[in-house]
Amino acid sequence: MVDHSLPSSHGGLVFPLDTFRPTMLAAVLAEGLVAQARNILDAKLVLTRHPEVPQLVLGQIIGSVLDGNPAAFWRENPELGLIASQIMRHQLFQYWVEGGEEPRQGFIVAQRGQALAAQDATRDQMPPGSMAQDWPVAQLTQQLQITIEELAGGFEGGPQIELSLVDREGDDRELLMTLVGQMPGAEDEDPAHGQHAQQGQQAQQAQPAGAPGPASDDAQAPAQPKRITAEEDRKRRAAEHQAELEARQAKADSIRADLPYISDALGVVVAPKSAELADTDILEPFLIPKVEGDIPSGLPRELHQSLQGKRVDFAVPVEFLSEVFTSEGPLNKPAFDEGAQVREIGGQSVKVLEVLAPRLGSGSFIRRERAGVFVSRTPDLPLPEALIVALLDQQG
Structure with missing residues (x-):
């Protein structure tokens, strides 16, 4: 039976959940598309963790840049997976699935900016008598211990975050915590802080009608940080790269x-x-x-x-x-x-x-x-x- 509620064309990036910077992932994907003069004004990166296989994340791009065909988009832009893999510790899979009358499936395995393997198949390229489970992405999902329907459904029910490819603004730590399934800041909450907040609420409720109350959270909210310049962004990336090199060296020293x-x-x-x-x-x-x-x-x-x-x-x-x-x-x-x-x-x-x-x-x-x-x-x-x-x- 075919589930007609699932999209016939889908694709994206699948990778193990580990410590990474979602804002950086969005940035490198945006740079890869801008280099091709692609319009990303309404494009978003959506990251969803599998609800039952918590170590897997699905990355998808939504917006007009897909031109209505996600499978063709990911198949025709293999460099996106390569540049994304440069900021990941583990292997990353870029996949595409096209259904309908002319089915096509394929994927690329990338690690540290290099393509390690790739498969792509149309109906004519599949051996006679091939079943649905013999297609490339179907075999990939078997080794990942998920189903191709779960990929098509976007890991429905799992924790999800999204980032604009234009702005790429966000707190990486909070975004990762959301993706993991934890409430940002929950583990850092000071019990005394919660007690003071409760006392503040009680005091406000005790105020007579019309009496001035404590300032609202909105009034005390800090102003949004200004956008950084290209030079500042270059320096930030250089500092991050140096920090990564130092972290790798520290890990190697610790192991030795x-x-x-x-x-x-x-x-x-x-x-x-x-x-x-x-x-x-x-x-x-x-x-x-x-x-x-x-x-x-x-x-x-x-x-x-x-x-x-x-x-x-x-x-x-x-x-x-x-x-x-x-x-x-x-x-x-x-x-x-x-x-x-x-x-x-x-x-x-x-x-x-x-x-x-x-x-x-x-x-x-x-x-x-x-x-x-x-x-x-x-x-x-x-x-x-x-x-x-x-x-x-x-x-x-």
């Missing part, structure tokens, strides 16, 4: 200061605390097929001699199947179930599949129920079993 590792016949495997597969800049130094000279900072210096000619690898938790790739694109559940081998690791039954980590290369994806780990060793090499089990146990 307390770096768990295990040694085996092939070398060492490190498990950087708080690192994710998207932290390629932090993980790359711990990916050495053959040590010849210095060892990575964070490993004990007494290992320097014993590691010469051996490997340095890493292991990190993986939350989404789509964080790793096969030759066909982002990993999804059917592909994993079909290709993975059942093995015993640390006395536990797990599934293991050789995969690609974006910009890091081949390795093993180990999955136990919903918990996953990536190790930068392929399945034909000895895997650090105790380390893998410990990382799986951390995820429950």
Whole structure:
């Protein structure tokens, strides 16, 4: 059955909910459209969190800039996802779905400004006998554990925020709290403040009729801040970029200061605390097929001699199947179930599949129920079993 209440043409950006600046996301999308001389006067960025999968956010643009066809808009503007991914820590999906008599579906996987994979298909390009679940976006929604109808419905029922692409004004912290589903300021409220407010209300109610009361909140409201100039905006962006670089360096320093590792016949495997597969800049130094000279900072210096000619690898938790790739694109559940081998690791039954980590290369994806780990060793090499089990146990 077709739900005719859902739009036949839709598209947008899907990404994991993490700390980011909604105003900056709106700004980079606006800049990308203005660079094409597109009219964005009435355009808005709408961000909606999935009501039941709280780690997923859907970003949509509404306004005349879409020209009435969201699917065509997102398909014809692939650079929007690339520039948006530059301010995100994790992978971002830009997708489009066109229904009707000439159906078409596709998506782009982007990370740090680079396209990692892409699929686009029309009816003529699909294999004979293909079902609805075989189309690209339908397979994408399977690995994200949502439905294509939920995408079409705009994650209906989930917390939502919107920003004008022209003004892009707002408090990023409050916007994020709204998106998470919390009332902005609720966790910071001073109980004494609430008591004083209640006392103020009681005093106002006790005032005789016609007596002057306390000044209203509107009268005390601060004036709206003036718009910043282009030069001020440039300086602000430069300062933000520098702050991001310093934050990355601080994270790398913290990881190197307390770096768990295990040694085996092939070398060492490190498990950087708080690192994710998207932290390629932090993980790359711990990916050495053959040590010849210095060892990575964070490993004990007494290992320097014993590691010469051996490997340095890493292991990190993986939350989404789509964080790793096969030759066909982002990993999804059917592909994993079909290709993975059942093995015993640390006395536990797990599934293991050789995969690609974006910009890091081949390795093993180990999955136990919903918990996953990536190790930068392929399945034909000895895997650090105790380390893998410990990382799986951390995820429950």
